[in-house]
Each structure stands twice: as structure tokens, then as C-alpha cells.
Amino acid sequence: MTAQQLSAVLSVGILVQVILHLAWGPISIDWMDAWSLPDSTDALVLFQVRLPRVLTAIAAGSGLALSGLLLQTWFHNPLAGPSVLGISAGSSMGVALVLLTGLAWGWWGITSAAVLGGMLTLLLVLLVSRRFQGSATLLIFGLMLSYVVGALVTVLQAEAAQDALQQFVFWGMGTFGQAPLNLAVIMLFIVLISWVLISFRSRDLDAWTLGSLTAQSMGVDEKKLKVTIIGITGVLAGIITAVCGPVAFLGLAIPHLVRLMSNERSHRLMVPLTILTGAFIALLADWGVRAPGIDGGGWPLNAVLSLLGGPMVVWVLFRKTWNA
Amino acid sequence: MGVVPKNLECMKHSRVPFDIEMDSLVLGYNAASPLNEPFSDVLQGAGIHLVIGRNGAGKSTLIRTLAGLQPPLKGSVMWEGRLLSKSTAQERGEGMAFMASTPPRTSGLRVAEVLDLMSPSNALRDQTLRQVGGESWLDRRLSSLSDGQAQRVMLARALLQQTPWMVLDEPTAFLDAPSRTALWETLLELSQTGVGMILASHDFRFLQGRDELASVHAMGLMGWQALNRSEPAADWELQC
Numbered sequence: 001m002t003a004q005q006l007s008a009v010l011s012v013g014i015l016v017q018v019i020l021h022l023a024w025g026p027i028s029i030d031w032m033d034a035w036s037l038p039d040s041t042d043a044l045v046l047f048q049v050r051l052p053r054v055l056t057a058i059a060a061g062s063g064l065a066l067s068g069l070l071l072q073t074w075f076h077n078p079l080a081g082p083s084v085l086g087i088s089a090g091s092s093m094g095v096a097l098v099l100l101t102g103l104a105w106g107w108w109g110i111t112s113a114a115v116l117g118g119m120l121t122l123l124l125v126l127l128v129s130r131r132f133q134g135s136a137t138l139l140i141f142g143l144m145l146s147y148v149v150g151a152l153v154t155v156l157q158a159e160a161a162q163d164a165l166q167q168f169v170f171w172g173m174g175t176f177g178q179a180p181l182n183l184a185v186i187m188l189f190i191v192l193i194s195w196v197l198i199s200f201r202s203r204d205l206d207a208w209t210l211g212s213l214t215a216q217s218m219g220v221d222e223k224k225l226k227v228t229i230i231g232i233t234g235v236l237a238g239i240i241t242a243v244c245g246p247v248a249f250l251g252l253a254i255p256h257l258v259r260l261m262s263n264e265r266s267h268r269l270m271v272p273l274t275i276l277t278g279a280f281i282a283l284l285a286d287w288g289v290r291a292p293g294i295d296g297g298g299w300p301l302n303a304v305l306s307l308l309g310g311p312m313v314v315w316v317l318f319r320k321t322w323n324a
Numbered sequence: 325m326g327v328v329p330k331n332l333e334c335m336k337h338s339r340v341p342f343d344i345e346m347d348s349l350v351l352g353y354n355a356a357s358p359l360n361e362p363f364s365d366v367l368q369g370a371g372i373h374l375v376i377g378r379n380g381a382g383k384s385t386l387i388r389t390l391a392g393l394q395p396p397l398k399g400s401v402m403w404e405g406r407l408l409s410k411s412t413a414q415e416r417g418e419g420m421a422f423m424a425s426t427p428p429r430t431s432g433l434r435v436a437e438v439l440d441l442m443s444p445s446n447a448l449r450d451q452t453l454r455q456v457g458g459e460s461w462l463d464r465r466l467s468s469l470s471d472g473q474a475q476r477v478m479l480a481r482a483l484l485q486q487t488p489w490m491v492l493d494e495p496t497a498f499l500d501a502p503s504r505t506a507l508w509e510t511l512l513e514l515s516q517t518g519v520g521m522i523l524a525s526h527d528f529r530f531l532q533g534r535d536e537l538a539s540v541h542a543m544g545l546m547g548w549q550a551l552n553r554s555e556p557a558a559d560w561e562l563q564c
Contacts, residue, residue, distance in 0.1 A: 224413075
């Protein structure tokens with residue numbers, strides 16, 4: 001499929017899913033009433049429940065996918081992603097610290113802690129990555145980082161009060177359904193700004209795939225590119241983790257899905273395609289969460305994403321081995 | 325300097341190679357284990373400046389340091405009398421093109437996309453690719469080419485940067501014998517277009533007795549040392 005065809009299909013797919021997600025649910029709503037009567041149940045369900053959920057899914061899917069693509073390009077590593085490199089774990093640590101110790105409550109406290117935790121972890125990964133020769137070492141470092149941070153979180157959990165613990169465990173399952181409308185809109189806005197910022201750097205990112213030294217010899221400013229990538233991935237992964245929980249697989253798997261569906265590798269096309277595919281898949285995965293939940297609690301988002309994403313990553317690994 | 329071959333007319337440089345001054349330069353990655361004693365020298369003028377030395381002597385490190393891709397442990401490098409450490413990434417990109425010893429293995433870009441990152445026109449891009457023997461690869465992915473083919477694409481990319489200097493780190497390391505001969509011929513022809521080339525290579529017998537050879541230096545136990553460029557290549561090796 002050409003990039004134009006694929007983006008058209010994805011855009012239509014996103015639009016159709018948005019309409020279906022807004023229309024479908026245990027309570028049927030009248031859209032005209034929801035629009036004209038702001039105090040009605042219809043309006044409440046549409047604007048306080050379904051719309052924030054749809055916008056959160058779009059922002060989280062596209063934001064994590066973009067983070068994954070940027071990390072894969074920066075580290076020259078096809079298996080890099082915010083969850084693989086421990087960035088999501090760092091954000092979780094931030095959230096655990098404020099939530100379980102009772103230091104701060106509310107969205108802003110949690111979000112700032114998650115962004116800070118994610119960014120600090122990414123800085124640590126960047127710092128040690130200079131010492132690593134092979135791409136496997138970096139991944140193992142990310143894995144170890146996740147274990148250590150996970151253990152610290154467990155210790156915090158053991159010490160935590162009952163209600164804080166319950167809130168944290170629920171957060172850890174991941175969901176698109178918890179953010180209020182204003183936060184969902186802010187997230188979407190941040191994804192759009194990141195998209196604009198990175199689109200100015202698509203030539204630099206393409207040059208970076210030729211090797212960091214070659215790219216720098218072509219006039220790419222390593223520091224500027226690094227700051228852009230840390231800034232964007234840290235903020236995106238942090239805020240999405242704070243709002244939706246540590247969402248698995250999207251960051252790692254979506255760029256590969258784009259590479260499978262399209263023949264394009266230049267970032268000028270990869271960036272928009274990755275953003276669209278991320279939004280599409282997140283909306284698709286949310287059916288797995290919402291559909292079984294019609295009579296009960298629904299499936300946790302991370303379970304649905306792992307069931308989808310795990311086999312996909314294994315498939316990418318096999319394909320790599322066969323091609324080599 | 326010979327006559328510029330006709331197929332390379334378009335490559336002729338408007339900027340002449342500037343002087344590259346090395347002042348009390350100490351190379352390496354770790355201050356505790358420098359690669360060499362401090363040395364000072366100037367590389368001047370068009371043609372091929374060959375750097376030879378045993379494995380691990382610091383040829384690649386020198387190449388990177390001269391291109392501004394790695395800071396020296398001590399001392400400084402100056403381009404046109406200006407400190408390289410004070411230059412911007414863009415200025416470095418306009419002054420010197422770099423070709424690494426290993427071709428990129430993870431880039432999925434097509435050959436045309438790689439060259440378009442630098443090329444001002446499709447005509448020049450196609451002509452340069454033809455020059456390295458890759459005219460049929462335009463739509464191939466870089467990752468689908470062999471190491472030797474990918475390395476020739478990277479040479480074409482460096483040529484398209486149209487800088488007064490080029491630094492090449494073991495450019496023939498991945499090439500088969502016929503491609504190696506062809507690449508040396510291309511490099512020798514290029515050196516007549518007025519470009520300055522700093523070349524680290526073990527495979528230098530093609531240069532023996534050639535007018536295009538501007539200087540020969542050895543890096544090794546004796547430190548940085550100028551060699552007699554009209555000596556037989558076998559004698560250069562003995563002095564490493």
C-alpha cells in the first residue's frame with residue numbers, strides 16, 4: 001500500500017471507530033439531546049464518559065507509537081520502546097512515590113511525577129548507552145532497570161495504606177477511561193505539538209539511521225536532536241503513563257506494524273503513519289476492553305494489548321532472523 | 325595535478341581545501357590511556373593524504389578527531405585557523421564529508437532517499453551513483469545491499485556533500501578485489517578534482533608512486549611521523 005492509500009484507510013478507520021465508540025455502550029443516547037441539553041444524562045455520558053475516553057485512546061496510542069519510533073531511530077535498535085527501555089517503569093515509580101506515600105494527589109501531582117520519573121530514566125539510559133557496544137546490552141539494561149524499579153514499587157506497595165494501594169493497582173492495569181475531558185484534550189494537544197516539532201527534524205532522523213557519526217558529519221546537530229527526542233518521548237511517555245497507567249506494547253509494536261503495512265522508511269512518511277496507526281490500534285484495542293465489559297467490569301487494557309502485541313513482537317523477531 | 329576527467333567535471337570544487345592544523349594533539353577515549361604522544365602538524369592542499377598504521381594505532385580516532393566527530397584528549401584541531409571545537413554542526417558538514425569504516429546495517433532507507441539527503445539535483449545524484457557502479461540500485465533498500473555495495477552508496481553520499489575535504493576510514497575494507505580496484509581508481513580520479521582526502525587504509529599499494537598522493541604519515545610506536553611518499557609501499561609499512 002502506498003503511504004497515501006494507507007493514511008486514507010487509517011483516517012477513515014479512526015473516524016468510523018470514533019463514531020461507533022461514541023454511539024455504542026450500555027446506555028443508548030440521543031445525540032441531539034446530548035448537544036442541546038447540557039444537563040441531560042445523554043450529555044453526561046457523551047461528554048464526560050465516551051468523548052474523553054476516545055480522545056485519550058487516540059492521544060495515548062499515537063503518542064506512545066511516536067515515542068517508540070523516535071527511540072528505535074535514536075538507538076538504532078528495532079526493539080526499543082518506552083516500556084522496553086524502562087521509561088514507563090520510571091514513570092510508574094514517580095506515580096508510586098506520590099500516590100503510595102500520599103505526597104500528592106490529583107492529576108497534576110501524578111502527571112508531573114510520571115513525567116519526571118520517565119525523563120530521569122531516559123537520561124540514565126542515554127548516559128549508559130554510550131558505554132554499550134551491542135544493541136542487546138541496551139535492552140537488557142532497560143529490562144534490569146524495569147526489574148529494579150518494579151521491586152522498589154513493590155516495597156512501596158508493601159508499606160502503603162489500603163486505599164492508596166487499591167488506587168495504584170487499578171492504575172497499573174491501564175485504561176483509557178479515567179481521564180477527564182480537559183486532560184484528554186491537553187494530551188491530544190501535546191501529541192500534535194510533538195508531531196509538528198518532530199516533522200521539522202525528519203531529515204535529521206533519516207540521516208541518523210545511517211549511523212550517528214555519519215549523521216553528524218552531514219551537519220546534524222547531535223545535541224539538538226537528542227534534546228528534542230528526550231523532551232518529546234519523556235513528556236509523552238510520562239503524561240500517558242500518568243493518565244492511562246503503564247500501557248504495554250504500543251510504543252514498541254506500532255512502528256513495526258507501519259513498516260509491515262507500508263514500504264516507506266523515511267521519517268517524513270513514517271511519523272504521520274505511525275501516529276495514525278497508533279490511534280487506530282488503540283481505538284481497536286479499547287473494543288477488547290469495552291465489549292466484554294457490557295455486563296461486568298471489562299478486560300484490563302494491558303491484558304488486551306499484551307495478547308495483541310506479544311505475538312506481533314515475536315513475529316518481528318522471527319522475520320528479522322529469517323532476513324539475516 | 326592532472327586534467328580533470330570529463331565525467332567528473334561536475335564534481336569540480338569551488339572551494340579549495342583549507343589548512344588543517346593539529347596542535348599538540350593527543351588522541352583517545354580515556355585520559356588514563358592516551359593513544360599517542362602529543363604531535364603538531366599541518367595537512368595542506370588537494371590530493372590524497374594517506375595515514376597508515378597497525379591495528380589499534382589510532383587511525384580511526386584521528387579521522388574522527390580531524391572531522392570534529394570526537395574531541396581530542398588534549399591539544400586542538402583548527403580548520404582555516406579556526407578552532408574546530410568552536411564550529412557548528414552545519415559548518416563541519418560544509419567543510420568535511422566523512423565515510424565510516426562500516427556501512428550502516430539498520431537503515432531501511434532506499435538508496436535514492438539516502439542520496440537525496442545531500443544531493444542538490446537528481447541528475448547529479450544519478451551520475452554520482454553511476455560513478456561508484458550502483459546505477460541499478462536507486463530503488464533498493466540500503467539494508468538489502470551487501471556490505472560492499474552499501475559502502476559504495478555511502479561513498480556516493482559523501483561525494484554529494486561536495487565539501488573541500490573528505491575523510492575516509494578504511495573505504496575498501498568491505499570490497500571484493502574488482503570493486504576495490506574500481507574504488508581506488510575512482511578515488512584517484514576524484515583527487516584530481518581539487519578535493520583534499522584524508523584516507524586511513526591498510527590497502528595502499530594502488531597509491532605507490534602516484535602523483536595524486538599528497539602526503540603519507542604513519543601512526544604507531546614512533547608517534548606521528550611523515551614518510552617519504554616516493555618510497556615503495558612496502559617500506560612505508562615497515563615504519564609503522
